[in-house]
Amino acid sequence: MSTYSRRQFIRDAAVTGAAISAINTPLKVLAAEKKQVVRLGMIGVGLRGQSHLDQMLKRTDVEIVAMADPDKGMIAMAQKLVAQYNKKAPLEFTNGPHDYQNLLKIDGMDAVLIASPWEWHIEQAFAAVNAGKMAGVEVCGAIKLQDCWDIVQAVEKTKVPVMMMENVCYRRDVMAVLNMVQQGLFGELLHLQGGYEHDLREVLFNDGTPQGGPGVEFGDKGFSEAKWRTNHYVNRNGELYPTHGLGPVATMIDLNRGNRLTTLSSVSTKSLGLHRFIVNNPKGGPNHPNAKVKFKEGDIVTTQMQTTNGETIVLTHDTSSPRPYNLGFRVQGTNGLWIDNHAGGFSEGLIYFEDKSLKKHEWENTKAYMEQYDHPLWKRFEKDAEGAGHGGMDFFVDNAFIECIKRDAAFPLDVYDLATWYSITPLSEKSIAEGGTLQHIPDFTNGKWQTRKPVFGRSSEY
Amino acid sequence: MSTYSRRQFIRDAAVTGAAISAINTPLKVLAAEKKQVVRLGMIGVGLRGQSHLDQMLKRTDVEIVAMADPDKGMIAMAQKLVAQYNKKAPLEFTNGPHDYQNLLKIDGMDAVLIASPWEWHIEQAFAAVNAGKMAGVEVCGAIKLQDCWDIVQAVEKTKVPVMMMENVCYRRDVMAVLNMVQQGLFGELLHLQGGYEHDLREVLFNDGTPQGGPGVEFGDKGFSEAKWRTNHYVNRNGELYPTHGLGPVATMIDLNRGNRLTTLSSVSTKSLGLHRFIVNNPKGGPNHPNAKVKFKEGDIVTTQMQTTNGETIVLTHDTSSPRPYNLGFRVQGTNGLWIDNHAGGFSEGLIYFEDKSLKKHEWENTKAYMEQYDHPLWKRFEKDAEGAGHGGMDFFVDNAFIECIKRDAAFPLDVYDLATWYSITPLSEKSIAEGGTLQHIPDFTNGKWQTRKPVFGRSSEY
Numbered sequence: 010m011s012t013y014s015r016r017q018f019i020r021d022a023a024v025t026g027a028a029i030s031a032i033n034t035p036l037k038v039l040a041a042e043k044k045q046v047v048r049l050g051m052i053g054v055g056l057r058g059q060s061h062l063d064q065m066l067k068r069t070d071v072e073i074v075a076m077a078d079p080d081k082g083m084i085a086m087a088q089k090l091v092a093q094y095n096k097k098a099p100l101e102f103t104n105g106p107h108d109y110q111n112l113l114k115i116d117g118m119d120a121v122l123i124a125s126p127w128e129w130h131i132e133q134a135f136a137a138v139n140a141g142k143m144a145g146v147e148v149c150g151a152i153k154l155q156d157c158w159d160i161v162q163a164v165e166k167t168k169v170p171v172m173m174m175e176n177v178c179y180r181r182d183v184m185a186v187l188n189m190v191q192q193g194l195f196g197e198l199l200h201l202q203g204g205y206e207h208d209l210r211e212v213l214f215n216d217g218t219p220q221g222g223p224g225v226e227f228g229d230k231g232f233s234e235a236k237w238r239t240n241h242y243v244n245r246n247g248e249l250y251p252t253h254g255l256g257p258v259a260t261m262i263d264l265n266r267g268n269r270l271t272t273l274s275s276v277s278t279k280s281l282g283l284h285r286f287i288v289n290n291p292k293g294g295p296n297h298p299n300a301k302v303k304f305k306e307g308d309i310v311t312t313q314m315q316t317t318n319g320e321t322i323v324l325t326h327d328t329s330s331p332r333p334y335n336l337g338f339r340v341q342g343t344n345g346l347w348i349d350n351h352a353g354g355f356s357e358g359l360i361y362f363e364d365k366s367l368k369k370h371e372w373e374n375t376k377a378y379m380e381q382y383d384h385p386l387w388k389r390f391e392k393d394a395e396g397a398g399h400g401g402m403d404f405f406v407d408n409a410f411i412e413c414i415k416r417d418a419a420f421p422l423d424v425y426d427l428a429t430w431y432s433i434t435p436l437s438e439k440s441i442a443e444g445g446t447l448q449h450i451p452d453f454t455n456g457k458w459q460t461r462k463p464v465f466g467r468s469s470e471y
Numbered sequence: 472m473s474t475y476s477r478r479q480f481i482r483d484a485a486v487t488g489a490a491i492s493a494i495n496t497p498l499k500v501l502a503a504e505k506k507q508v509v510r511l512g513m514i515g516v517g518l519r520g521q522s523h524l525d526q527m528l529k530r531t532d533v534e535i536v537a538m539a540d541p542d543k544g545m546i547a548m549a550q551k552l553v554a555q556y557n558k559k560a561p562l563e564f565t566n567g568p569h570d571y572q573n574l575l576k577i578d579g580m581d582a583v584l585i586a587s588p589w590e591w592h593i594e595q596a597f598a599a600v601n602a603g604k605m606a607g608v609e610v611c612g613a614i615k616l617q618d619c620w621d622i623v624q625a626v627e628k629t630k631v632p633v634m635m636m637e638n639v640c641y642r643r644d645v646m647a648v649l650n651m652v653q654q655g656l657f658g659e660l661l662h663l664q665g666g667y668e669h670d671l672r673e674v675l676f677n678d679g680t681p682q683g684g685p686g687v688e689f690g691d692k693g694f695s696e697a698k699w700r701t702n703h704y705v706n707r708n709g710e711l712y713p714t715h716g717l718g719p720v721a722t723m724i725d726l727n728r729g730n731r732l733t734t735l736s737s738v739s740t741k742s743l744g745l746h747r748f749i750v751n752n753p754k755g756g757p758n759h760p761n762a763k764v765k766f767k768e769g770d771i772v773t774t775q776m777q778t779t780n781g782e783t784i785v786l787t788h789d790t791s792s793p794r795p796y797n798l799g800f801r802v803q804g805t806n807g808l809w810i811d812n813h814a815g816g817f818s819e820g821l822i823y824f825e826d827k828s829l830k831k832h833e834w835e836n837t838k839a840y841m842e843q844y845d846h847p848l849w850k851r852f853e854k855d856a857e858g859a860g861h862g863g864m865d866f867f868v869d870n871a872f873i874e875c876i877k878r879d880a881a882f883p884l885d886v887y888d889l890a891t892w893y894s895i896t897p898l899s900e901k902s903i904a905e906g907g908t909l910q911h912i913p914d915f916t917n918g919k920w921q922t923r924k925p926v927f928g929r930s931s932e933y
Contacts (some may be wrong), residue, residue: 114512125480197743199739199740199743199770199771199792200743200770200771200773200789226637233717239553272734272738272906272907274775274907274909276734276775276776276777276783277783278661278662278781278782278783279661279780279781281659281661281805282805285805287880307781308661308663308805309661309803311662311775311783311785312739313736313738313773313775315906315907318741319739319740319741319769320740321738321739321740321771321773323773323785327662327803328807330661330803330804330805331805331806331807331823331824331825332803332807332808332823332832333821333823333832333833333834334832341771341789341792341794342792343744343747343792343793344793344795345793345794345805346792348723348812350810350812350821350834351834358797359812361793361794361795362793363793370670370794370795370796371795372795372812372813397690443778444734444909445734445736445777445909446908447736447906447907447908447909465877
């Protein structure tokens, strides 16, 4: 069905090595475009999906052929966006949550971009690759560990690849730090931290109107993410959103490419924040029905992990309390460290290098380093990224997805990254349910991590 | 032997409650001094012991009656210090490492201050209380878990108390934050972090001369701490120095006084920093004998803990790598949070309170809060603390030790705190040795934590 079923996705180490070298050679030699236009379907066109749609509509090399979403209001918003770009209206698949399966039958469609509620990601990606459509899959954690195995095995069997759409891997300061890591400024890496420390209370609750005004409604009565995301907080206790914190540091220590996560253990605080938000809200109060809801998700979940190469990683999930936004990055090696307690601005972090910092034992502001080591990709596409979501980083993740498809090139964040990062969620839930026990993280590559070569951030092409 | 063997140290909850109220009533009513001068022995007068000695010599209510240290050079330095204050030369006990036992036989000596190498702390405190002498015990972690039980049982049996001499509990910003916690600014506490993130490479190694010049020597060839501390890094892998990070947050969540630590798990990075320091040092190099030493201690050790009241704590031990000094505090509750990545200056932290901060979701500088909530103890003793070690905090810990003895009052940081905090070290070693497994932290109070009342920082008396 797809022209991509012939694709040799699972390469051996030697071939992968060659491909990497290729990326650094002039564009036309080896990485030529095999396809001028990517025919794309959107699965999930809520607010996040519309943000991707907006990126894709700006491009001349993408044709949006279809959209699936059971929420007709969202579909209407998405069509309006398409019309603003004077592009052809995509086909609509709105007949319930399973209508995406009909979208997947469209002949000649190359790929889908999945930005649905979390619980649908793996099912839809699985169906996509089995239908011969590549899939770009938005971030979250898996519902069940088996889901991670299912998607890996589906990709291995069909040879149709998926891309893990982790935008924070492309955050400008994160890529500058990655550049510093790759140039050896930190020495040998030792310890990394990341997380999702973001007060989501006004995302998890609203008044249920299409304006998403202030309120304490969620589930059927909520709007947008409050419709489905909040239910995860009712029913689960774990590291629900691991990839924004883990993805960026994973690329720095070459996880699944010469290195591997081995164990995790997670602990959770009590759960107070969401209940308090409802009770103290002018639209809520102690007598509001939602004041009776028991939220299982602890307000702060901490996860510590180990790798085969001897690094440790700490992840923090902190979304139910008042706090400034921060992904809490720390990257530390034998020669120095970087920490970020803000939102990624070039001059907002602290950094120290033994052989570069002017004063011994004193932090420096990050600005000069960030500018000096600004990643070639950002330098090249700075103008294109302007106005794209989340400070421009969304441009890069969408661009990589499309450019890889055009070139028949391996995605820089692939199904093994997706499975590994997604697996943190169910494993952390199990650890917490067992009081904080140690959990072994599966090797989804089945040993291939030992010979797979790093690719992310190694090119200025896309 | 001691006048303190009659002391009713283990109080029941009601009496403790009364004692707390007493602290807040005028000085002379209930907290009258029963003793005008404390007769003190020093066990360990290395550089740390001399710092305490200096504090004690400034006081008119302390008489230093004796000093024990097998290092005659250190004893000579200590005597010189005594002479500078024109005070009577204390008796010397320098006949090997066990001569402190003879010091403990001195009649009429009230207490000892123990600032010896880590491996001696519990043995010496145990001997002290059994000799009827109260003991102030410097910070470190236990060598064996059983040591923690031994000192608890010795104190319970003899009724002779010990004080945990954790100076960082008295750091000015830490006490201001404690004040904010007690006044409810943070809401209900959820998550706390602390640690010891301090590049100790030039402490762990020197040239072995009494000047402690640059070098790569340790053990018998090292000077001061390098003589003994570094060997712990050769032979152990764990959270070697938990109390500077744990103590301050322990007082904020009332550990052992209505709350209790339940579990920990620890992970460690590879060990690279100390070897690299030796190899890259102009006085070392790849052919120096110490370049062959294998250091077991991982460069960064992370420990996550849980409490009965549903808080989580993360500790970081990070002393083998180049980095700015930082104890890495984070105190977070339902209403806001504080973080510190510097060394405790009033204007160096970041803070946010939902109902106080001017801009939603934006950090504020700590300065105004620190000044407004400066702890009454600091306001009262600011002048006295000037010039005392570690930015003044050493004054407070020594002052509390002496003032409690004078009043026959319970120490604010007691044997249960000491045993609990010290126990983190052997438990973390066991966790790491087992790959990061969950360890249960004993209840050294044997249930008394449920009724013991908080005392630390509740008074402006001492």
